[in-house]
Amino acid sequence: MSESILRLVDELRASAGPDLDILTDKSDATFQEHAKRWSDIGRKIPAAIILPASEEQIQKTVQWAIKSSVPFVTKSGGHSEWSTIDESGVIIDLSKYSGIDVDPEARKATLKGSILSKQVAVALANAGLFTALGNGNPIGAIPYFLGGGASVTSSITGFGSDQILSARMIDAKGNIVEVTEEKEPDLLWAIRGAGQFFGLVTELVIRGHPLTDLGNDQGVIWLGSFVFPLERANEVSSVMKVLMDDSSKATAGLMMVMAPPPTGKPTLVIAARYTGNPDDAKIAYKSLYDLVPLVANGGPVPIQNTSDGHEALNAKGDYKRFGVVGLRRFDKEGFLKTIDVWTNLITECPDAINTSFNFQWDSRPVKTPPFESAMSLHDIRYWQNNFIWHTDAANRQKVDEFNDESIAIMRGPERSEYADFQNGTRTGPIELRFRGKGKLEKLRMLKKKWDPTGVFTAQLID
Ligand SMILES: Cc1cc2nc3c(=O)[nH]c(=O)nc-3n(C[C@H](O)[C@H](O)[C@H](O)COP(=O)(O)OP(=O)(O)OC[C@H]3O[C@@H](n4cnc5c(N)ncnc54)[C@H](O)[C@@H]3O)c2cc1C
Structure with missing residues (x-):
């Protein structure tokens, strides 16, 4: 062959x-x-x-x-x-094909080929702008936007796919299609969330937002961390439940069960963000400071540098994956059960010591755009977002099983309570990724029109 x-x-x-x-x-x-x-x-x-x-x-x-x-x-x-x-x-x-042109007056940017998320963030910040971007500097920006794009600024900007204004796409016949509101409104609707299944996007025009939309004059968000021994998970989760549900303060971040180096001791780490005046973060997180964590630190970080602390996660190789499920609430009892699952995982599979089970929250809802699109997760602001990382091929299945167990606990039995994320998975019922009346039918119809034989994946066909 x-x-x-x-x-x-x-x-x-x-x-x-x-x-x-x-x-x-x-x-x-x-x-x-x-x-x-x-x-x-x-x-x-x-x-x-x-x-x-x-x-x-x-x-x-x-x-x-x-x-x-x-x-x-x-x-x-x-x-x-x-x-x-x-x-x-x-x-x-x-x-070998990559670039970005920012138009500060029009508040938009044209991304080309394999441009990376960090490059987009820096070019926009240099022009006084920012946009919805995720948690990894070397992530390809175009696929990130096409696949929905959960962002650290979702409550201000909406998702990555909500930023898409137009595209140039090579379709399944090899033609270049100008995907604009005027010429191809249905295709534009589809690539805003399901864009990896319709063609090869060579250029994407995205919306930028003035840095002042971050709620301060410095173009920063506040980043901090609070570290507790894992034995305190019960009382910390109770405080976090109140904090996560309080939308009067713009808190967001991850509550992580992990064994960080150098000690490898089971630990509860809250990687926190605050959007607005960074001086107010102390007030927003007062209930966590009051618990007297082992470590509590934080400070303002320029928006384009918010993912700089994650370099260790970006290395190539090893067995890595995100186990993600979108949720409607924080279930404290469920979360505490997942800690037992994580403990069993690292005991039975010591090569998975870098794995963390994480609950991700944003106290404020995702901003909804004034248009319809394939993206269907605007009602989701909680995620179980496990980071699986292990090195022994023999443990491949076992590690996945522990992850599945924790995801099953967090999502509970009620289907209406959870959703899947297209940037995170391509297995499982597709209606959990593209929810809502008629959405999947429209996507399938458009797939039939633009890529009936599955040149760009068999998703939406089978
Ligand atoms: C450390 C880490 C952190 C992450 N954080 C987030 C986050 O915060 N929010 C979020 O939404 N996602 C996040 N993701 C998921 C990530 O956004 C998606 O997996 C994204 O699709 C990766 O893009 P890539 O170019 O790096 O990957 P690739 O593997 O190169 O591409 C991803 C998919 O897109 C297709 N594709 C590539 N280029 C094009 C193109 N030009 N046109 C059409 N299709 C194309 C590929 O064939 C593949 O199917 C994270 C992933 C990692 C590893």
Whole structure:
């Protein structure tokens, strides 16, 4: 199979010329570097890695793949489990095509190819703007926006997908489509949340917001952490329950059950944010200070630097995954039960010591945009967001089972109580990712129109 693909790759090489970089030698260090991903879960080795450096080269490559019936996946930042394919196909790796143009007056930015989240945040901040971005600097910004995009500023900006104004997309016939409100309103509706399933987006125009919308003149949010011994989880969770439900103060963050280095001691860490005047954070978190944590620190951080503290999580390799479920409330008793599950996990699988079970909250609701879209999670401001990280392949299934157990506890038996996130999972009932009357039907109808054979994943087909 691979050999016949390699013959087809040679045809692409001949027609595209020497400017198109194509890697086929699996023993070559450059090939190996480009085949790496944030996670080794499900990582495969493709027949070839193609590195187009312009929109024209991307289009030529897609047209070649379609004409030759070669399956392919697109890779931007490589932080999902889906930008990988075995030797029956090829990877279109956008690393060589990247850029951002900010228009400060119009408060928008045009993102190109594999531009990363941190690069977007910095370019916008330099122009006095910010937008909805997530928790990881090296995440490909375009896939983040297309897949919904949960953000540290969701209550001010809405989700990442709510920022999308227009796009240039290569469709399943290899044509470039201008996805605008005027020309393709239904497709625009679809790529705002389900955009990874309709085509290869070469450019995305997104909305920027003035830094003053953060509620201060410095373009900052307050970041802090409160550390408690795990034995105090009961009393800390009781205080957190009140704090999380109090929307009069703009608190948000993660309550994490973990064993941080260097001691590896089971610990409860609250990674907290406060939006507004950073001096008010002390008042907002008074109930936590009053518990006298082992450590309590915090201070204002420029919005573009809010994910700088997470570098250790960004390294490539090992078995990593997020176990995510969107929830309607914080169930304290459930959370305490998940601590037992986590303790059993790290006892039975010591290689999973870096795993943390996390409850994520935002005291304020997600801002709802004035338009409809495929994104359906605006009613969700609580998440169980477990970070799975282990190193022993033999424990792969076991670690997932512990994660599943904790997710099942938190979501409870009532389906109306929980939701799945399309940037986090592609398994399980799809109606938990695209909720609401008629949403899934419309998406399926549009998939039939734009990608009936599943060139860009079989999602929404099967
Ligand atoms: C440490 C970490 C933190 C995260 N934090 C958040 C968060 O706070 N909020 C949130 O919403 N998500 C978060 N995520 C999830 C992340 O946003 C998604 O997995 C995102 O899709 C990753 O994009 P990527 O370019 O890095 O990955 P890739 O694996 O390169 O791409 C992701 C998917 O998009 C497809 N794709 C790539 N480029 C294009 C393109 N140009 N056009 C169409 N499809 C394309 C790929 O084929 C793949 O299916 C986080 C992930 C990690 C690892």
